[in-house]
Amino acid sequence: MSADLFEFLCRMGDNALVLGHRVSEWCGVAPVIEEDIALANTALDLIGQATLWLNYAAEVEGKGRSADDLAMGRDVWDFRNLLLVEQPNGDFGQTIMRQFLFDAWHVDCLGALAQSNDRRIAEIAGKAVKEATYHLERSSDTVIGLGDGTDESHRRMQAALDLLWPYAGEAFAPDAVDAALLEAGIAPDPARLQATTFATYDRVLGAATLIRPDTEFAHRGGKTGARHSEHLGHLLTTMQWLQRAYPGATW
């Protein structure tokens, strides 16, 4: 069980860490200052959540590694984040669409985890879901504003949805780790979250006058670590550079 639990905690932590890093790449270069601040704040919440999950992962693993060691010392094949969150920022619309597809799932997942039998998981999820709910409110509003906006913003949002949709389904595909945690009452069945999350997708995308691609095809391999996209390695070279060059450096 502890191996499965470690795996699961890395999945939660890596989603927050990788998306947090991606979103932080906008800091200082967003289209307007309000969005710059909003993106940086979202990144900060996610990196805070990553710290909570990875601290627990490190304790469960019991090999003397810290949350920092996990974040800065693992290579691509040891990361367990969804493929969605490692996808590049693209334009602002693509960043917001990625955020929305993630937030809608994240809120449902954290809401279920807040009822976990594992007290520590329930506590972290109970804290994080408040932040995720706020993120979803903003990403939904922005998807609607841009989707139902000008011809140009609509075209870009539809293009972002068409590009990212095949990465949305991975979150709902269960595997042996999910089955073990479901059995223990620790985590929900990912497939059971799909109906609620898809209802959010349809409500918001409908209001945004965007059309959800009519396919269930989903790229997989992020949450198992079997096959990350080429983008994660590039992200890690930036994120982990300092600890790779100066291992253990503190300040």
Added chain:
Amino acid sequence: MKPFDTKQIWAWLADVPDPEIPVISVVDLGVIRDVSQHDDGVTIGVSPTYSGCPATQVISRSIIEVLRSRGVANVDIATRLSPPWTTDWISKDGLAKLAAYGIAPPSKAGGPKACPQCGGDDLERVSQFGSTPCKAQWRCRSCLEPFDYFKCI
């Protein structure tokens, strides 16, 4: 043996300012959850406002510093995630101090009740986020001034 009066420790904590909003103390902010004493020293239970808020670490350091200056040598900070911090825990005093400082206090309605500058109620949201994780940006259409709103969570 309890070498310190717990009430006294709470009073000392009321002198620890929030690093981002120095007009309110960490006690006003509602992040101090419990104070307990044991043979090795004192444990202060602290709830983070937001998971990634950098002020959380500064708050912990300030608590240790202030209590040490009062002669409490061994201070332990214990993070209390559950129940999660809510703006409901900001004291009445704290709410009044926020407003006087120019930050509209949190409101269940989901937005500020009045402009902290002119008291006007014709308000618009500029951004859901602001200069710190706990705030959003609003603007008053009467006096045209932007202001911070303390997000209600």
